[in-house]
Amino acid sequence: MLNKTIQKNKIASVTKTVSKWLTKGTVVGAFATTPVFAKDIEVTKAASPITIDGVASEAAWQQAEWLPMTELMVGDMPTPEDFSGRYKLLWDNEQLYLMAEIVDDVLWDNHPDPTDKYWDDDCLEIFIDADASGGNHLTSYNAFAYHIALDGNVLDIGPDKGEEQNYVILNEHAKSRWTRSDKAPFAITWEVSIKIFPDTFTEAKPGEPLALSAEQVIGFMLAYCDNDGSVEREHFVGSHAVEAVNGSKNLGYIDASVFGKIVLKP
Numbered sequence: 001m002l003n004k005t006i007q008k009n010k011i012a013s014v015t016k017t018v019s020k021w022l023t024k025g026t027v028v029g030a031f032a033t034t035p036v037f038a039k040d041i042e043v044t045k046a047a048s049p050i051t052i053d054g055v056a057s058e059a060a061w062q063q064a065e066w067l068p069m070t071e072l073m074v075g076d077m078p079t080p081e082d083f084s085g086r087y088k089l090l091w092d093n094e095q096l097y098l099m100a101e102i103v104d105d106v107l108w109d110n111h112p113d114p115t116d117k118y119w120d121d122d123c124l125e126i127f128i129d130a131d132a133s134g135g136n137h138l139t140s141y142n143a144f145a146y147h148i149a150l151d152g153n154v155l156d157i158g159p160d161k162g163e164e165q166n167y168v169i170l171n172e173h174a175k176s177r178w179t180r181s182d183k184a185p186f187a188i189t190w191e192v193s194i195k196i197f198p199d200t201f202t203e204a205k206p207g208e209p210l211a212l213s214a215e216q217v218i219g220f221m222l223a224y225c226d227n228d229g230s231v232e233r234e235h236f237v238g239s240h241a242v243e244a245v246n247g248s249k250n251l252g253y254i255d256a257s258v259f260g261k262i263v264l265k266p
Contacts, residue, residue: 043090044064047060052175061088061090067239069086075234078235083103096193098192100190106229109149119147121227122224123147125223126146130219132219135255146174174193221238222238
Protein backbone atom coordinates (compact mmCIF):
# COMPACT_ATOMS: atom_id res chain seq x y z
CA MET A 1 0.00 0.00 0.00
CA LEU A 2 2.85 2.38 0.85
CA ASN A 3 4.54 1.79 -2.51
CA LYS A 4 1.28 2.44 -4.32
CA THR A 5 0.78 5.68 -2.43
CA ILE A 6 4.32 6.82 -3.26
CA GLN A 7 3.77 5.96 -6.92
CA LYS A 8 0.52 7.95 -7.06
CA ASN A 9 2.10 10.93 -5.31
CA LYS A 10 5.02 10.95 -7.77
CA ILE A 11 2.65 10.84 -10.74
CA ALA A 12 0.52 13.56 -9.18
CA SER A 13 3.59 15.78 -8.80
CA VAL A 14 4.60 15.35 -12.44
CA THR A 15 1.12 15.86 -13.84
CA LYS A 16 0.48 18.92 -11.68
CA THR A 17 3.72 20.46 -12.94
CA VAL A 18 2.69 19.92 -16.57
CA SER A 19 -0.75 21.30 -15.74
CA LYS A 20 0.87 24.50 -14.43
CA TRP A 21 2.78 24.89 -17.72
CA LEU A 22 -0.47 24.69 -19.62
CA THR A 23 -2.25 27.09 -17.29
CA LYS A 24 0.52 29.70 -17.37
CA GLY A 25 0.86 29.46 -21.14
CA THR A 26 4.57 30.24 -20.90
CA VAL A 27 6.11 26.95 -21.97
CA VAL A 28 3.35 25.75 -24.26
CA GLY A 29 1.33 28.87 -24.91
CA ALA A 30 1.92 28.85 -28.65
CA PHE A 31 1.22 25.12 -28.82
CA ALA A 32 -2.01 25.41 -26.87
CA THR A 33 -3.43 27.91 -29.36
CA THR A 34 -2.12 26.24 -32.53
CA PRO A 35 -2.54 22.46 -32.14
CA VAL A 36 -1.81 20.12 -35.03
CA PHE A 37 -5.22 19.01 -36.29
CA ALA A 38 -6.07 16.70 -39.12
CA LYS A 39 -9.17 17.71 -41.03
CA ASP A 40 -12.44 17.07 -39.23
CA ILE A 41 -13.68 13.49 -39.45
CA GLU A 42 -17.24 13.09 -40.70
CA VAL A 43 -19.04 10.27 -38.88
CA THR A 44 -22.10 8.67 -40.48
CA LYS A 45 -25.19 7.82 -38.43
CA ALA A 46 -25.74 4.09 -37.99
CA ALA A 47 -28.52 2.86 -40.27
CA SER A 48 -29.29 -0.06 -37.95
CA PRO A 49 -28.71 -0.91 -34.26
CA ILE A 50 -25.18 -1.79 -33.12
CA THR A 51 -24.64 -4.68 -30.70
CA ILE A 52 -21.42 -4.49 -28.68
CA ASP A 53 -20.25 -8.08 -29.04
CA GLY A 54 -16.77 -7.80 -30.55
CA VAL A 55 -17.99 -9.27 -33.82
CA ALA A 56 -18.98 -6.13 -35.76
CA SER A 57 -21.18 -8.10 -38.14
CA GLU A 58 -23.80 -5.35 -38.57
CA ALA A 59 -24.26 -3.99 -42.05
CA ALA A 60 -23.97 -0.48 -40.59
CA TRP A 61 -20.23 -0.95 -40.10
CA GLN A 62 -19.82 -1.43 -43.85
CA GLN A 63 -20.88 2.17 -44.43
CA ALA A 64 -18.09 3.56 -42.21
CA GLU A 65 -14.60 4.21 -43.55
CA TRP A 66 -11.41 2.82 -42.03
CA LEU A 67 -9.23 5.42 -40.31
CA PRO A 68 -5.55 4.88 -39.41
CA MET A 69 -3.70 4.69 -36.09
CA THR A 70 -0.16 5.55 -37.14
CA GLU A 71 0.91 8.53 -35.01
CA LEU A 72 3.63 7.67 -32.47
CA MET A 73 3.46 9.45 -29.10
CA VAL A 74 5.58 7.30 -26.76
CA GLY A 75 8.46 4.89 -27.46
CA ASP A 76 9.63 3.87 -30.90
CA MET A 77 7.43 2.85 -33.79
CA PRO A 78 6.51 -0.83 -33.44
CA THR A 79 6.66 -3.29 -36.30
CA PRO A 80 3.27 -4.12 -37.85
CA GLU A 81 3.40 -7.53 -36.16
CA ASP A 82 4.03 -5.93 -32.75
CA PHE A 83 1.24 -3.40 -33.13
CA SER A 84 -0.91 -2.01 -35.90
CA GLY A 85 -4.38 -0.56 -35.73
CA ARG A 86 -7.22 1.07 -37.59
CA TYR A 87 -10.75 2.06 -36.61
CA LYS A 88 -14.25 3.07 -37.69
CA LEU A 89 -16.85 5.33 -36.08
CA LEU A 90 -20.66 5.48 -36.13
CA TRP A 91 -23.27 7.20 -33.99
CA ASP A 92 -26.93 7.21 -33.07
CA ASN A 93 -29.00 9.56 -30.92
CA GLU A 94 -27.66 8.06 -27.71
CA GLN A 95 -24.05 6.99 -28.23
CA LEU A 96 -20.88 7.12 -30.29
CA TYR A 97 -19.67 3.73 -31.56
CA LEU A 98 -16.08 2.71 -32.16
CA MET A 99 -14.84 -0.44 -33.85
CA ALA A 100 -11.06 -0.89 -33.71
CA GLU A 101 -9.08 -3.59 -35.48
CA ILE A 102 -5.89 -4.20 -33.52
CA VAL A 103 -2.93 -6.48 -34.26
CA ASP A 104 -0.90 -7.00 -31.07
CA ASP A 105 1.39 -10.00 -30.81
CA VAL A 106 1.43 -10.00 -26.98
CA LEU A 107 -1.62 -9.08 -24.88
CA TRP A 108 -0.49 -7.77 -21.50
CA ASP A 109 -2.52 -6.98 -18.38
CA ASN A 110 -0.28 -7.20 -15.31
CA HIS A 111 -2.20 -5.04 -12.84
CA PRO A 112 -5.18 -6.74 -11.16
CA ASP A 113 -6.16 -3.45 -9.47
CA PRO A 114 -7.86 -1.54 -12.30
CA THR A 115 -6.67 1.81 -10.88
CA ASP A 116 -2.99 0.77 -10.69
CA LYS A 117 -0.79 1.83 -13.64
CA TYR A 118 -3.53 0.96 -16.11
CA TRP A 119 -1.68 2.92 -18.83
CA ASP A 120 1.19 0.40 -18.62
CA ASP A 121 -1.10 -2.46 -19.63
CA ASP A 122 -2.49 -2.96 -23.13
CA CYS A 123 -5.55 -0.77 -23.52
CA LEU A 124 -7.47 1.47 -25.87
CA GLU A 125 -7.50 5.14 -24.95
CA ILE A 126 -10.48 7.10 -26.23
CA PHE A 127 -10.32 10.88 -25.84
CA ILE A 128 -13.64 12.73 -25.81
CA ASP A 129 -14.38 16.46 -25.50
CA ALA A 130 -18.16 16.85 -25.66
CA ASP A 131 -18.19 20.47 -26.87
CA ALA A 132 -14.80 20.40 -28.64
CA SER A 133 -13.72 23.40 -26.56
CA GLY A 134 -10.21 22.11 -25.84
CA GLY A 135 -8.23 23.10 -22.80
CA ASN A 136 -6.85 21.50 -19.67
CA HIS A 137 -8.68 18.45 -18.33
CA LEU A 138 -5.95 16.80 -16.25
CA THR A 139 -7.87 16.95 -12.96
CA SER A 140 -11.30 17.94 -14.22
CA TYR A 141 -14.01 16.63 -16.52
CA ASN A 142 -13.59 19.36 -19.11
CA ALA A 143 -12.79 16.36 -21.34
CA PHE A 144 -12.20 12.64 -20.85
CA ALA A 145 -9.32 10.25 -21.55
CA TYR A 146 -11.04 6.89 -21.25
CA HIS A 147 -8.63 3.97 -20.86
CA ILE A 148 -10.52 0.84 -21.93
CA ALA A 149 -8.73 -2.10 -20.31
CA LEU A 150 -8.66 -5.65 -21.63
CA ASP A 151 -11.02 -6.65 -18.81
CA GLY A 152 -13.51 -3.94 -19.83
CA ASN A 153 -12.88 -1.47 -17.01
CA VAL A 154 -12.96 2.21 -18.00
CA LEU A 155 -10.49 4.52 -16.24
CA ASP A 156 -9.70 8.23 -16.19
CA ILE A 157 -8.11 10.77 -13.86
CA GLY A 158 -10.58 12.78 -11.81
CA PRO A 159 -10.23 15.83 -9.57
CA ASP A 160 -7.58 15.38 -6.89
CA LYS A 161 -8.54 14.03 -3.49
CA GLY A 162 -6.07 15.43 -1.02
CA GLU A 163 -2.47 14.78 -2.03
CA GLU A 164 -3.19 11.70 -4.14
CA GLN A 165 -4.10 11.43 -7.78
CA ASN A 166 -7.72 10.38 -8.16
CA TYR A 167 -8.07 7.46 -10.56
CA VAL A 168 -11.75 6.96 -11.34
CA ILE A 169 -13.59 3.92 -12.72
CA LEU A 170 -16.20 5.18 -15.20
CA ASN A 171 -17.73 1.94 -16.44
CA GLU A 172 -21.12 3.60 -16.91
CA HIS A 173 -19.61 5.80 -19.65
CA ALA A 174 -18.52 3.08 -22.07
CA LYS A 175 -19.28 -0.54 -22.83
CA SER A 176 -16.79 -2.70 -24.69
CA ARG A 177 -16.21 -6.21 -25.98
CA TRP A 178 -13.39 -7.71 -28.03
CA THR A 179 -12.74 -10.97 -29.81
CA ARG A 180 -9.55 -12.29 -31.38
CA SER A 181 -9.18 -14.14 -34.66
CA ASP A 182 -7.61 -17.60 -34.59
CA LYS A 183 -5.91 -16.92 -37.93
CA ALA A 184 -2.67 -14.97 -38.41
CA PRO A 185 -2.10 -12.13 -37.72
CA PHE A 186 -4.71 -12.85 -34.98
CA ALA A 187 -6.41 -9.46 -35.25
CA ILE A 188 -8.59 -8.21 -32.41
CA THR A 189 -12.00 -6.73 -33.19
CA TRP A 190 -12.77 -4.31 -30.35
CA GLU A 191 -16.18 -2.63 -30.20
CA VAL A 192 -17.00 0.22 -27.82
CA SER A 193 -20.13 2.27 -27.26
CA ILE A 194 -19.46 5.64 -25.62
CA LYS A 195 -21.96 7.91 -23.93
CA ILE A 196 -21.01 11.57 -24.34
CA PHE A 197 -21.03 13.36 -20.99
CA PRO A 198 -20.72 17.16 -20.78
CA ASP A 199 -18.15 19.01 -18.69
CA THR A 200 -20.76 19.43 -15.94
CA PHE A 201 -20.24 15.75 -15.00
CA THR A 202 -19.11 15.05 -11.45
CA GLU A 203 -18.80 11.78 -9.57
CA ALA A 204 -21.35 12.94 -7.00
CA LYS A 205 -23.81 14.31 -9.57
CA PRO A 206 -23.08 12.63 -12.91
CA GLY A 207 -26.19 13.91 -14.66
CA GLU A 208 -27.30 12.53 -18.00
CA PRO A 209 -25.25 11.96 -21.16
CA LEU A 210 -25.94 14.23 -24.10
CA ALA A 211 -28.42 13.37 -26.82
CA LEU A 212 -26.57 13.33 -30.12
CA SER A 213 -27.71 15.00 -33.33
CA ALA A 214 -26.53 15.72 -36.85
CA GLU A 215 -23.83 18.40 -37.28
CA GLN A 216 -22.77 18.08 -33.64
CA VAL A 217 -19.00 18.57 -33.24
CA ILE A 218 -17.08 16.52 -30.66
CA GLY A 219 -13.40 16.56 -29.78
CA PHE A 220 -11.94 13.10 -30.43
CA MET A 221 -8.69 11.17 -30.52
CA LEU A 222 -7.88 7.46 -30.25
CA ALA A 223 -4.70 5.70 -29.13
CA TYR A 224 -3.41 2.29 -28.03
CA CYS A 225 -1.07 1.54 -25.13
CA ASP A 226 1.11 -1.42 -26.10
CA ASN A 227 3.25 -3.40 -23.67
CA ASP A 228 4.81 -6.79 -24.34
CA GLY A 229 5.91 -7.45 -20.76
CA SER A 230 8.04 -4.49 -19.69
CA VAL A 231 7.66 -2.47 -16.49
CA GLU A 232 6.25 0.41 -18.52
CA ARG A 233 4.36 0.54 -21.80
CA GLU A 234 6.65 0.27 -24.80
CA HIS A 235 4.60 2.09 -27.44
CA PHE A 236 1.75 4.58 -27.53
CA VAL A 237 0.32 5.02 -31.02
CA GLY A 238 -2.68 7.11 -31.95
CA SER A 239 -4.96 8.53 -34.58
CA HIS A 240 -3.88 12.18 -34.61
CA ALA A 241 -0.53 13.95 -34.89
CA VAL A 242 0.51 15.77 -31.72
CA GLU A 243 3.20 18.44 -31.67
CA ALA A 244 5.82 17.72 -29.01
CA VAL A 245 6.13 20.03 -26.01
CA ASN A 246 9.43 19.79 -24.11
CA GLY A 247 10.09 16.59 -26.05
CA SER A 248 6.79 14.89 -25.17
CA LYS A 249 3.82 14.08 -27.39
CA ASN A 250 1.96 12.36 -24.56
CA LEU A 251 -0.35 15.32 -23.97
CA GLY A 252 -3.85 14.03 -24.68
CA TYR A 253 -4.56 13.09 -21.07
CA ILE A 254 -3.76 16.67 -20.06
CA ASP A 255 -4.92 19.02 -22.80
CA ALA A 256 -7.95 18.50 -25.04
CA SER A 257 -6.57 21.09 -27.46
CA VAL A 258 -4.52 18.31 -29.07
CA PHE A 259 -7.63 16.30 -29.97
CA GLY A 260 -9.04 16.26 -33.45
CA LYS A 261 -12.73 16.84 -34.16
CA ILE A 262 -15.51 14.63 -35.44
CA VAL A 263 -18.67 15.93 -37.05
CA LEU A 264 -21.80 13.80 -36.80
CA LYS A 265 -23.49 13.42 -40.18
CA PRO A 266 -26.97 12.06 -41.05
